Amino acid sequence: MNQHREFPEDAPALVVRAYDYASGARQQPHSHTRIQLMYSPKGLMRVSTETGAWTLAPMRALWIPAGVTHEVQMVGEISMRSVYLDPHAVPWRWDECCVLTVTPLMRELILMLNDNPSLAEEPRQQASGLLLHLLAEASRQNNSLPMPLDRRLRRVCDAILQNPDNNDTLEEWGERIGASSRTLARRMKEETGVTFHHWRLQVRVDEAICRLVQGVSINEVAQALGYRSSSAFIYMFRSLLGSTPAQYVEKILSGAPGPANEEAPAGLVGAG
Numbered sequence: 001m002n003q004h005r006e007f008p009e010d011a012p013a014l015v016v017r018a019y020d021y022a023s024g025a026r027q028q029p030h031s032h033t034r035i036q037l038m039y040s041p042k043g044l045m046r047v048s049t050e051t052g053a054w055t056l057a058p059m060r061a062l063w064i065p066a067g068v069t070h071e072v073q074m075v076g077e078i079s080m081r082s083v084y085l086d087p088h089a090v091p092w093r094w095d096e097c098c099v100l101t102v103t104p105l106m107r108e109l110i111l112m113l114n115d116n117p118s119l120a121e122e123p124r125q126q127a128s129g130l131l132l133h134l135l136a137e138a139s140r141q142n143n144s145l146p147m148p149l150d151r152r153l154r155r156v157c158d159a160i161l162q163n164p165d166n167n168d169t170l171e172e173w174g175e176r177i178g179a180s181s182r183t184l185a186r187r188m189k190e191e192t193g194v195t196f197h198h199w200r201l202q203v204r205v206d207e208a209i210c211r212l213v214q215g216v217s218i219n220e221v222a223q224a225l226g227y228r229s230s231s232a233f234i235y236m237f238r239s240l241l242g243s244t245p246a247q248y249v250e251k252i253l254s255g256a257p258g259p260a261n262e263e264a265p266a267g268l269v270g271a272g
Contacts, residue, residue: 006033013089014128016114019080023214027072035093036064037083037135039102039110043076044213044252046206049097052144053161055206057252059107061100063140068097075210081110083131092136101139106131145202146192152177153187160200164207165226170196205240208233212249221245 007015015034023043038047039061047054047062049070054062064070066087087093102110109131113124148154156173160166170181188196204225211221222233237245 007084011086012124012128013086014113014132015084016110017082017084018114019078019082021074021078021080023074023076023078025074025078027070029069029071031067031069032064032084033066035066035085035087035090037085037100038062038064038072038080039082039107040078040080041107041111043074043078044210045078045080046073046075046210047071048147050147051149052097052146053206054097054099054144055209056099057209059102061102063094063098063100065093065095065097070097076213081114083110085132090132090136094140097144099141099143100135101141103134103138106134106138109134145199145206146194148188148191150187150191152179153184153191156184157199160203164200164204165224166200167226201236201240205237208237208245209248209252212245213252218245 038045038056040056041058043058045056045062047056047064047070049064049068055075056062061083085093109127112119113127113131119127148157155177170184174181174184185196188194188199192199194202208221208225211224212218216224218234219230222230225233227233227236234244237248241248243251
């Protein structure tokens with residue numbers, strides 16, 4: 001694990017930096033001495049830490065506390081805009097990763113602070129102060145894909161993340177890893193807050209969104225994720241996220257926020 005993108009002691013309390021990535025690019029596990037607010041106005045970013053995973057749609061940003069190790073996979077071309085904050089400048093800071101809604105004003109402030117290196121000190125300080133105020137008041141969500149800490153469950157979850165179409169039952173997994181299905185089900189609920197069924201369903205929703213954004217057809221995605229028909233997949237998707245796959249992806253590609261269905265089961269919100 002690397003700790004990088006550090007700043008000199010006299011650096012401003014708020015610094016914005018830009019990074020462009022091709023689709024499929026990855027950031028290896030690393031951390032920062034500053035808080036990072038990770039945001040991209042287009043494409044999707046899949047971010048994972050030891051305790052959770054997030055699929056970030058445009059108009060969503062991930063708050064990553066200083067020192068938290070994370071890795072990132074780019075889905076589509078990404079123009080990342082990262083806001084780095086001195087922890088001492090934000091006494092109201094959150095100590096856990098969370099997703100923030102990026103309003104149009106926040107977006108413009110982030111872009112202005114990055115795209116105008118010749119901006120005079122006074123307007124830069126004013127813009128930074130306003131952005132800090134807006135961040136403190138931002139709508140906050142905890143819609144991660146929670147990851148268990150139990151090493152046996154972690155093996156199961158890591159395998160499903162690699163193969164989202166896997167339909168093995170907890171009984172079958174238990175036989176492989178030496179644990180009863182009852183124990184695995186109980187620990188899953190205790191450590192993630194959701195059932196194994198709901199956790200796997202969220203994996204499939206996030207995987208579906210990423211494939212659709214890359215241009216894979218709905219029929220191909222449905223088959224790849226183990227659905228008998230595209231209509232069954234569309235029904236599942238709409239019941240959880242409040243829109244059809246085509247509507248959802250169109251909003252992502254246009255830079256609009258991906259809607260989260262408030263009636264969905266806990267944890268099933270999709271694309272940050």
